[in-house]
Amino acid sequence: MSQAVQEVGVLPRVHYLNASYGWKTWLFTTDHKRIAWLYLAAITFFFFVGGAAATLMRLNLIEPQGSLIEPSTYNRMFTLHGLVMIFFFLAPSIPAVLGNFLIPLMIGAKDVAFPKLNLLSWYIFMAGGTVFLYSVIAGGGVDTGWTFYTPLSSTYANSNVMSAAMGVFISGFSSILTGLNFIVTIHTMRAPGLTWFRLPLFLWSMYATSIIFILAMPVIAITMVLLMLERFLHFGFFDPALGGDPILFQHLFWFFGHPEVYVLVLPAMGVISELIATFSRKRVFGYGFVAFSSVAIAALSFFVWGHHMFVSGESLYSGLVFSFFSFAVAIPKDRFRLRPPCSMRWASSVFLRWED
Amino acid sequence: MPLEPSSNFTQASSWANDWETLFYFEVGIFIFFSVLIFSLILYFAIKYRRRPGNEAAPPTKDHLPLEVTWTVVPAAICVVMFVWGASLFIRNGLPPAGATEIFVVGKQWMWKIQYPDGRRDINELHVPVGVPIKLTMASEDVIHDFAIPAFRIKKDVVPGHYTTLWFTATKTGTYHLYCDQYCGTSHSAMVGWVIVMEPAQYAQWLSGGGGGGGGGKSLAAAGADLYKQYACSTCHDTGRGPSFVGVYGSTVKLTSGQTVKADDAYIRESILNPSAKIVAGYTPIMPTFQGQLSEEQILQLTAHIKSLAKSDADGRKVAKP
Structure with missing residues (x-):
């Protein structure tokens, strides 16, 4: 305890009062808040790229014949929109921006556990994004749809699948490293007395998201490697003409793809929980149940991928089993949905205030 | 295309109404809970708004009966949906033994239909009304999906596999047929018609009375x-x-x-x-x-x-x- 008190008095060499603001201090920063800002700038850029693609699509649909862009361009636009929004905007949005910014602040730590690794995550993310954008600018884009279904992507597509898949492959490692960083930070760097069940719910949702990052992202990375090997070297994994099975690709893709859905929604649920707690000035109603629900959702999310394949010709029995698990994961999700009104009811002091 | 096509909302198969009943049941549940939750949020936010003398509330404890209630009630609703949905899913997945078999081959970007007696069609499926039909489907290139919205059915057509789809049409007419799985540049043009005919008319058509073309051989x-x-x-x-x-x-x-x-x-x-x-x-x-x-x-x-x-x-x- 006395050691902790002593440490409070020691200022780091660089802190917010004497920090400089040149571009180098941004590009070489290991400060979690600055890295959050770097992510914010990057995802905002990608948001506009994905948004521009969506705008072109919608403009093309103004009239039924769609004479603004060619069908092949239209297909590239919705693929670009899907891939950018999923891999380069939504997945890193709340975890990499708000997570990086808030996790150390919320647990009372100076920074995340591995600040340099944190910066490396951002560079890997940017490298993945650059390779992906190369496929768009130099290669004319990719027209497989965001799911890269084989054998369309591996054999039949004439667009730039290789560099798009490579971009997705690279950027996945950014999420893996971020997840690792968050898990270690939350485990080891909580302030004295900040036990697990005193953590803000946002941290529980970040913890659950990080688990999904380190379990699901390697699967999409492997899948992209197999896809590239088949497309470039004609290894027969997925194309039946080469001896492969296209359904195998769907199993691999959705084993990543469904947990990814929870990467997108769990952080948002965490944000809502935090807003309710803050503005009603008390702990969210049924805190423990919500905390467990976050982790339960993350765990169950790995057992439901087959519900993306009900019409793919998967067997009747696997369809039924995956349907059952999909309903099972709905129950912890309901715990989130019914939470806000009850929190407000028992809070009896909510943020709404008008002069009366 | 022989006739004015019917709307995709038409229920034209024996399966359509059962499917749609479940669909509207689920939509009803979602609407009920969405309205409930959002009205409660609005109502409580106003009722318990922050006022002088009400700046911070005393802490409350967890409420176990309530937690149990909103675990058990959604679980019960989920069980109803699962059992109901599963029974339809099983029915949809098992074609009846005596169904008439028609073969479908998908390729970029057309549907080739083969009838057992050798008649062939491109982008048109002719079926008799009131008779169970089993489609055995294969793809020559990428994954396609054979979808007839008026029948409320669809199934992927996967290269390297046979997939099956069955239905009994209940209304004569012309219905839309779509490819429902993105399959490349002209995916949106991979469309066609399902023409449901009276059995006598169908027999006449099969024997060469109209449409399509055939090699003459079964x-x-x-x-x-x-x-x-x-x-x-x-x-x-x-x-x-x-x-x-x-x-x-x-x-x-x-x-x-x-x-x-x-x-x-x-x-x-x-x-x-x-x-x-x-x-x-x-x-x-x-x-x-x-x-x-x-x-x-x-x-x-x-x-x-x-x-x-x-x-x-x-x-x-x-x-x-």
Whole structure:
């Protein structure tokens, strides 16, 4: 305890009062808040790229014949929109921006556990994004749809699948490293007395998201490697003409793809929980149940991928089993949905205030 | 396209209404809970708004009965949805035994339809009203999806696999047919028509009364020609390879000691990848026909082998259909 008190008095060499603001201090920063800002700038850029693609699509649909862009361009636009929004905007949005910014602040730590690794995550993310954008600018884009279904992507597509898949492959490692960083930070760097069940719910949702990052992202990375090997070297994994099975690709893709859905929604649920707690000035109603629900959702999310394949010709029995698990994961999700009104009811002091 | 097409909202199959009842039941549940939650949020936010003297509330404890309630009630609703949905899903997945079989081959970007008697159609499926129809579907290139919204059914058409879809049309008319799985540049143009006819009209159409075009030969007869053309008989009628008489639908013993049911998928695999399953007592000497036979030709060969199952019960001599 006395050691902790002593440490409070020691200022780091660089802190917010004497920090400089040149571009180098941004590009070489290991400060979690600055890295959050770097992510914010990057995802905002990608948001506009994905948004521009969506705008072109919608403009093309103004009239039924769609004479603004060619069908092949239209297909590239919705693929670009899907891939950018999923891999380069939504997945890193709340975890990499708000997570990086808030996790150390919320647990009372100076920074995340591995600040340099944190910066490396951002560079890997940017490298993945650059390779992906190369496929768009130099290669004319990719027209497989965001799911890269084989054998369309591996054999039949004439667009730039290789560099798009490579971009997705690279950027996945950014999420893996971020997840690792968050898990270690939350485990080891909580302030004295900040036990697990005193953590803000946002941290529980970040913890659950990080688990999904380190379990699901390697699967999409492997899948992209197999896809590239088949497309470039004609290894027969997925194309039946080469001896492969296209359904195998769907199993691999959705084993990543469904947990990814929870990467997108769990952080948002965490944000809502935090807003309710803050503005009603008390702990969210049924805190423990919500905390467990976050982790339960993350765990169950790995057992439901087959519900993306009900019409793919998967067997009747696997369809039924995956349907059952999909309903099972709905129950912890309901715990989130019914939470806000009850929190407000028992809070009896909510943020709404008008002069009366 | 013969007639003004019906809207996709029309219920034109025996399955459509059952499916739609479940759909609206679920939509009803979602609307009920969405309205409930959002009105409560609004109501409590106003009722318990922050006022002087109400700046911070005393802490509250967890409320176990409430937690249990909103675990058990959604779980019960989920069980109802699951059982209801699963029973429909099972029904949709198991074609009735006597269903009329029609073959569908998808390729970028068209649908080829083959009727058992040899009639063919492009992007048009003709079916009689009130008769169960089973579609056996294959793809020559990428994954497609055969979807008829007015029937509320769809199924992927996957290269390397056979998938099946069945329905009983309940209303004559012309309905939209779509490819529902993005399959490349002209995916949006991979559309067609399902034409549901009175049985008499359908029989007349099948016998050459109208539409489509056909080689005149039944599927099995076309298959018998291929059987000769590719010299299958050199082995399969001489004892070097297994005979096909009575094979279709039977249980075949393999060298591995396992058994397999001789269905469409098994025959297809044995043509394209002959060494995958070797019949007991034979050696893996058959070459692959991958790349030499189209999915349509494989369907024709299968129809030929199927016809041998019934033709000849006593001898080993292959009876020509």
